[in-house]
Amino acid sequence: MMEQSSIDLWKPVKVVKLRVYKYNPKKDFFPEWKEYEIEVSRGTTILDALLRIKEEIDPSLSFRYSCGQALCGSCAMMVNGRQMLVCRTRVLEVAHNRDFIELRPLDNFSVIRDLVGDFTPFFEKHRAVKPWIIRKDVEELENPTGEYRQTIEEYARYYQFTDCLKCGACYSACPTVATDHEYLGPQALAQAYRYMVDSRDDGLDERIAIVDSDHGCWRCHFATSCSDVCPKYVDPGQGIQLLKRLIVRRKFGFRPHKPAEVLPSKIGEVKRR
Amino acid sequence: MGEREYLEYYALNRRGVSGWFKIRGYVLERKLYLFHRITGILIVLFMLPHFYSTGWHPGLWWDALLGIIITFHVANGIRLTLLELLGIGIGKPLLVKKPFQRPVSIEGKQRYLLALTILLFLVLAIIWSYYAVLVKPLMGG
Ligand code: SF4
Ligand code: SF4
Ligand code: FES
Numbered sequence: 001m002m003e004q005s006s007i008d009l010w011k012p013v014k015v016v017k018l019r020v021y022k023y024n025p026k027k028d029f030f031p032e033w034k035e036y037e038i039e040v041s042r043g044t045t046i047l048d049a050l051l052r053i054k055e056e057i058d059p060s061l062s063f064r065y066s067c068g069q070a071l072c073g074s075c076a077m078m079v080n081g082r083q084m085l086v087c088r089t090r091v092l093e094v095a096h097n098r099d100f101i102e103l104r105p106l107d108n109f110s111v112i113r114d115l116v117g118d119f120t121p122f123f124e125k126h127r128a129v130k131p132w133i134i135r136k137d138v139e140e141l142e143n144p145t146g147e148y149r150q151t152i153e154e155y156a157r158y159y160q161f162t163d164c165l166k167c168g169a170c171y172s173a174c175p176t177v178a179t180d181h182e183y184l185g186p187q188a189l190a191q192a193y194r195y196m197v198d199s200r201d202d203g204l205d206e207r208i209a210i211v212d213s214d215h216g217c218w219r220c221h222f223a224t225s226c227s228d229v230c231p232k233y234v235d236p237g238q239g240i241q242l243l244k245r246l247i248v249r250r251k252f253g254f255r256p257h258k259p260a261e262v263l264p265s266k267i268g269e270v271k272r273r
Numbered sequence: 274m275g276e277r278e279y280l281e282y283y284a285l286n287r288r289g290v291s292g293w294f295k296i297r298g299y300v301l302e303r304k305l306y307l308f309h310r311i312t313g314i315l316i317v318l319f320m321l322p323h324f325y326s327t328g329w330h331p332g333l334w335w336d337a338l339l340g341i342i343i344t345f346h347v348a349n350g351i352r353l354t355l356l357e358l359l360g361i362g363i364g365k366p367l368l369v370k371k372p373f374q375r376p377v378s379i380e381g382k383q384r385y386l387l388a389l390t391i392l393l394f395l396v397l398a399i400i401w402s403y404y405a406v407l408v409k410p411l412m413g414g
Contacts, residue, residue, distance in 0.1 A: 025284035029276075082298050107292065110285045117286070152368075160366035173299070175306060178292020222356055223306035225299050227376035238363050238378035245360035 012039040016091055017100035018049060020061065024113050031111075034058070035100075046086035046094075046101070047075060050115075062114040070231060073165030076172070077115050078104035083169035083229040106172040108181075122168055125184050129192035129210055134203030140262060148260040154199040157256075161194035161239055163232045170226035170236050182215040186226035189217050190239035196246060202259040204250070212247050220244075300379055301387070305349055312346040333406060340401035348394040352386055362386050 015037055023031035036053045047065055054061050063086075065075040070088040077086055079094055080102050095101045109117030135141045170186040171177055177185050184192075192211050195201050211217045220240045227237035246256060288295065296304050319339060323330075330336055355361045362385065364377035 023283065025280060029279070031283050080298075081295075105286060107286065107288050107295075110287075111283070156368040157366060159368055160370070163370075175293045175295070175303065178288035178295075179290060181287065220357075221306055221309065222353060223299075223303040224376070224379050225303045227378050228300045228303075230376070233367075233370055233374055233376060235366070235376040235378050238366065238376065241357055241360050241363045241378065242366075244357045245363075248358050 009043045010041050012041050014040055014092065014095075015099065016040050016049075016095050018053065019100055019102045020050075020053075020115070021104045022061070022114055023111055025111055034061075040091040040095075042090070042092060044091050046079060046084075046089050046091055046103070049091055050086065050103075062112075062116050064116045071165070073167030076167040076169045076231070077106055078102075078172075083107075083173050085167060085169070085231045088231060106168055108172050108174075108177050109168060117168070119166075119168060121181070122171055122185065122187070123166070125188040126166065126191060128184065129188045129195075129207060130203060131191045131195060133195070133198065133201050134206060135200075135259065136202050144262075144265075146262045146264040148200040149263050150199050150260055154257065154260075157197045157199075158194045161190050161234055161236075164191065164234045164236075165232055167231060169229045169231060170234075173225040173229045174220075175223050175225065176219050176221070180215060180219055183219045184211065184216055186220070186236035186240060189220070189243060190234060190236035192217075193239040193243040193246070196243070197256050199257045200260045204255065208247055208250060211243065217243050217247070302379070305387075308345060309349050309353070312342045315342050316346060333410065336405040336409070337402040340405055341398045344397040344401060345394050348390050348397065351393075352390040355386065356383060 016039075018036045018038060020034050020036065021031055022028075022034045036057055038049050038052060038057075040049060047068060050061065050063055054063075063075070063077070065087060066072040067074070068087045070085050073085070075086045076083055078084075079086065079089060081104075083106060084094075086103075091101065103115060105111050105115050106117045109119065109122070112118050133141070164187060166187065168187070170190075174183075174186055176183050189211060192207050196204050196207055217240055220237075222237065222241065224237040227235045230236060246254075293307050293310055296307055319342075330339070356363060362381060362383035364381040364383070367374070367377065
């Protein structure tokens, strides 16, 4: 019985047409759409289908992937007009009622080739919000003598946002990014909030100066498309609204936490990094 | 568009204003975002002749339409202010995520606020249209 069902999983059940965006900005004047017909089984992901096309039909097709298991965030693209990780999405899941699916590079990312977008501005914005722990006592950070104390409640404040893959789906879906290319974007802003409420961090005011700017968090008007498409349920839309609330409260003198104290190490000398 | 602009348009792949209108398949909040933008722009357009002569108004049915545009922008504006500045109904970050849980900011209490907003908009819009189309002409306005 068991064997039967695992065989079923790989039995081709349907022929699906993949309409794929083909474009090389260095050479082509216009992008063109290519159609590939491929037999899929219940378990075939879109990434599997693309790999098969590359191996068997068109070796020139370009796309990006790495882990194949929704962990690296390389393979996000537009599937039937919506941002998805193709390694995690099965073909039949999106093609249930029709016999074709449409693949495009992510919106709002410039095209390098075919389905591959250029993430440079996106990563620059992430870097701009200083996504690392900032401490006033630099000496302790560089040469730790112990560990920072953190309760489970303090951990719960930011845990959700640490799941971000930097896949760019939220950035691509945001209608504000569509018209304001300087806008920091949901990913960077959610990460800014993640570090601002981390009890080990001391860089609240430093980051407020960055996100409370012309192209910062006040450009967001809660379209929540970012949370809608996020494949890891990071909920950047929530992070941004909490970030705004934090900034408003900060204007009244509120501080979310005192920087965590250091618990001296009991295991003797901590290994130097 | 020249050759260079054409290339840039496709290579940069930017959605521009058409990105606002890309609402199919996304959540309701995104549709409100679009309406908020459009009504905001229309209100600014109305402001121009209105500043020139503050007594100016477009007349009967157009008045009703103007009222609907403004009441939507106001009702939704109240909702956005509450959400963004006070974080009402936005929920807390999760510590344990069940697999395939919809985001709290979309499915949470915030949706009640959204329903209230739409209700407030409908009530205000109906009262205003009634006044603009039926009552005001009777009073010779
Ligand atoms: S917040 Fe979600 S959608 Fe945005 S980059 Fe991170 S994982 Fe991707
Ligand atoms: S909630 Fe803000 S950041 Fe997210 S899609 Fe909407 S406007 Fe963009
Ligand atoms: S290939 Fe790594 S997330 Fe899809």
